[in-house]
Amino acid sequence: MISFKDRVAIVTGAGNGLGRQHALALAAKGAKVVVNDLGGARDGTGGSSAAAEAVVDDIRKAGGEAIANGASVTDPAAVEAMVQQAVDQWGRVDILVNNAGVLRDRTFAKMALDDFRFVVDVHLMGAVNCTKAVWELMRHQSYGRIVMTTSSTGLYGNFGQSNYGAAKLALVGFMQTLGLEGAKYNVRVNALAPTAATRMTEDILTPEMLQRLRPELVSQGLLFLVADEAPNRTILCAGAGAFETAHITMTRGIVADSVDELAARFVEASDRAGDIVPESGMQQAAIELEKIGRTLA
Numbered sequence: 001m002i003s004f005k006d007r008v009a010i011v012t013g014a015g016n017g018l019g020r021q022h023a024l025a026l027a028a029k030g031a032k033v034v035v036n037d038l039g040g041a042r043d044g045t046g047g048s049s050a051a052a053e054a055v056v057d058d059i060r061k062a063g064g065e066a067i068a069n070g071a072s073v074t075d076p077a078a079v080e081a082m083v084q085q086a087v088d089q090w091g092r093v094d095i096l097v098n099n100a101g102v103l104r105d106r107t108f109a110k111m112a113l114d115d116f117r118f119v120v121d122v123h124l125m126g127a128v129n130c131t132k133a134v135w136e137l138m139r140h141q142s143y144g145r146i147v148m149t150t151s152s153t154g155l156y157g158n159f160g161q162s163n164y165g166a167a168k169l170a171l172v173g174f175m176q177t178l179g180l181e182g183a184k185y186n187v188r189v190n191a192l193a194p195t196a197a198t199r200m201t202e203d204i205l206t207p208e209m210l211q212r213l214r215p216e217l218v219s220q221g222l223l224f225l226v227a228d229e230a231p232n233r234t235i236l237c238a239g240a241g242a243f244e245t246a247h248i249t250m251t252r253g254i255v256a257d258s259v260d261e262l263a264a265r266f267v268e269a270s271d272r273a274g275d276i277v278p279e280s281g282m283q284q285a286a287i288e289l290e291k292i293g294r295t296l297a
Contacts, residue, residue: 002227004031008090009226010082012036012073012130013100015051018149018196018215022097023055025219026226027064031095034086035059036069038100065090073100073126076133083133093134095226096146098127098171108162116163123167127174135187144187145226148175150235152193155246172235172248179233180280188232190225193246194218195239217241249275250284255291 009026013019015037023033035055039048052068059066067089071078086093102122104115127148138144153161154168172191179189196218197210205213221238224230235246254269256262262269278284 002029002223002229004029004095004223004227007031007094008034008086008092009095009097010034010036010086010093010130010134011097011099012126013038014055014097015039018194018218019097019099020051020055021215021219022099022222023066024058024062025216025223026095026097027059027066028062029223030064032065032090033059033067034069034082035066036071036073036082036100038070038072073098073130074121076129079129079133083130083137087137092141093137094141094143094145096130096134096144097149097222097226098130098147099149100126101149103161103164105160105164107160111163116166119163120167120170123164124170124174127171131174131178135182138187139182139185142186144182144185145230146175146178146182146187146189147222147225148172148189148191150175150191150193152195152237155193155235175235176233176280183232188230190231190233191235192218192222192225193235193237194221195237212240214240247277249277250287251275253291 004026007030009031011019011023011026011033014023014035019037023035027033035052037052039051049068049070052070056066056068067085069082069085071082073079083093100122102119104119106115131146134144148171150171151164151168153165154172157165175189175191182189195213196215197205197213217240218238221236221243225234225236237244237246251269251271252274254265256265276287278287
């Protein structure tokens with residue numbers, strides 16, 4: 001049985017929706033939880049500690065331990081203070097769930113650059129700020145579990161969400177690199193691609209879909225990604241009780257001497273049979289050099 005007894009977790013954006021369910025699920029399994037939420041609207045405006053405090057009350061009523069925090073993940077100093085709050089209260093931080101996010105959807109033609117930057121700042125740089133604040137602590141204690149919240153929009157695209165999609169796929173690259181750097185310190189980093197009924201998705205999913213996509217079902221996948229037995233560098237898709245892993249792959253490809261040959265053989269170059277998942281960016285170069293070597297031999 002997976003347990004988080006004596007583990008300390010920070011969950012950002014935990015006042016509502018998925019973050020709230022993640023915090024409740026971790027606490028129910030024994031974790032001590034920092035419930036972080038700025039308390040703003042879906043577009044990031046405003047702020048109130050009420051939502052985070054309500055989740056803390058729910059956890060405490062159920063017999064768990066939790067404290068509220070209202071830091072903006074875009075403020076590095078406030079994030080560092082949040083981590084220190086956890087250390088002062090419980091002596092360590094074992095788990096970080098980067099869940100905070102906002103939406104400012106527009107087609108790219110109509111989107112203001114300030115709205116693009118703001119969404120990237122919250123999703124990507126917010127996760128960077130929080131991860132940086134716990135990274136040395138986790139390396140020093142030889143234990144850490146970190147989750148980035150990516151999205152199907154980042155993995156596959158979605159109309160009107162270029163800012164959100166860019167930030168969410170960037171988190172996958174961030175996760176993949178940190179998973180390599182943290183492995184020898186027992187710091188494992190993964191990504192969760194959720195589909196759930198939340199205020200972030202209420203405008204893009206049908207009522208029938210929202211009814212089936214309860215956030216608490218996604219949180220079971222989150223628990224797996226931050227457990228002692230967690231994988232490393234995994235993208236876990238989760239929705240309605242279904243779970244899949246997503247992968248960025250490359251085809252076996254071809255060797256071509258010119259753009260004309262590439263154009264003529266592009267279907268062959270795109271053949272998905274025998275797809276490869278490189279272990280790192282350097283492996284792509286190694287695969288290509290090996291392919292050229294075989295061709296010239």
